[in-house]
Amino acid sequence: MNKQTLIKTHTRIKPFIHNTPVLTSELLNEAAGCNLYFKCENFQKMGAFKMRGATNAILSLSEEERQRGVVTHSSGNFAQAVSLAAQNLGIKAYIVMPENAPQVKKNAVRTYGGDIIECESTLKAREETANKIKAEKGASFLHPSNQDEVIYGNSTAAIELLEEQLNLDFILAPVGGGGLLAGTALATHLFSNNCKTIGAEPMAVDDAYRSLVSGQIETNKTTLTIADGLRTNLGNRNFPIIKQHVEKIIRVEENEIINAMQLIWERMKIIIEPSSAVPLAAVLKHKEEFKNKNVGIILSGGNVDVTKLPF
Template sequence: MTKQDLKDCHTRITPYIHRTPVLTSRLLNEICGTSIFFKCENFQRMGAFKMRGAANAILQLTAAQQSKGVVTHSSGNFAQAISLAAKSLGVKAYIVMPSTAPQVKKDAVKGYGGEIIECPPTLQDRENTSMQIQKEKGAAFLHPSNDLDVILGQGTAALELLEDQQDLEYIFTPVGGGGLIAGTALAAHFFGTNCKVIGGEPFEVDDAYRSLQSGKIETNTSTNTIADGLKTQLGDINFPIIQKHVSEIIRVEEQEIVDAMKLIWERMKIIIEPSCAVPFAALLKDKERFQNKKIGIVLSGGNVDLNHLPF
């Protein structure tokens, strides 16, 4: 991976994404004793950063591959991202979703033109169903986070953030499947100046934290967290990038996630989803360490089920 790869990716996807704003809050700066710059991917098309990786992955396919469509498995944001990116590019999208996925997310996928194939809510079922569609339709499989084109696309959010705020000392992101933090780490490495990347992760699904400790990809036995976007695990493509370029992962309790989410809703008047609040919760938890630092936080998305708010 080179600096140019990330630049080329950004140029490629620019017609299909929003350049999202960077917001600040005097009050939140005072609470944390830091200068925070929030990269608002909750204002991205389809409401999350995943539009970036989805657009790049589809654009990197050949015309012959695009003509047969794409398939992915996702319970939410990547499903919506692939559906919208595919629609924007005139490509058929098959979306494998667990039967337990929120109806609001299923409706969004349908609204963006994706064809939903439901399966039982296990990773094995998701993968098997995706493989079946690949065989039947000849569709290209796009992984939500363990795919280099997806990782590069996700990294463009931090690239833009560093263009707007060149002297950031830290960038915080949530950690789920690892695509966003791996892409962010590459952007910080190539475009930052001694800019460290820190992940926020719930204690309930702390597989990435344990993976960095053990040196191998760990899994979660249970996924009892309100941060529904962070229930997935790292992959063999993004994990080496994370090992090399991510400084640390800070774990947070469920209540800390709710408090951080509530604070952003109340003080900044913007909607973020629980997964998105995790990196800010990590900063709040450890704020003494980051006094007077310039910190970027990628607000990953705002796709909230308003019927099931945690507060």
């Protein structure tokens, strides 16, 4: 993996994504005791960083493959990202969603032109349904986090952040499926001088933390976290990158996530989803480590049901 591959990726997807703003807050700097730079992927098209990976994955397909469409299984942001990216490029997107996925998310997928196929709400059912469509339609399967093209697309958020803020000491990203953290770590490794990548994860679903400790992919017994975007597991494509280039993973409690989310809503006047608040919660929990440092934070998305806020 070299710098050139990621530069090519960035150039390829630029016409289809927003170069999202980097925002700062004096109040939050004071609260954290360091200089925070928030890369606002909540302002990305469809409201999350996943637009980057989905767009790159589709653009990486041959003309023939594009004709046959793409398929993914997702109940959230990746479903929306694939639908919109496919619509932008004039190709068919089959989206396998669990029947209990929130109506608001199904509506968004339909708005972006995705063709929803519902299934039981188990991973097995999702995978089987996606495989069936792949076999029937010849559609290319896109994985939300464990696919090289998706990881490379995700890396472009950190590339843009580093273009604006060269002197960062750390970049923090939340970790669920691992696609964003792996992409962030690659970009930081290749485009910064001495910046370190740190992952942030809810204590309730700390599989990535345990995976780094044990050196193999661990799973969770429960998915009981408010950070609904971080309930998934690492994969065999992103874990080796995380193992090699991520300094460590900091775990935070549910109340710390809610507190950080509320701080961003109130102080910065922007909408973020709970998963996005996890890195700020990590910085606030370990102030000594980040004291007076320049810290980049990837705010991963802003797709939140505003009728069900935790504060």
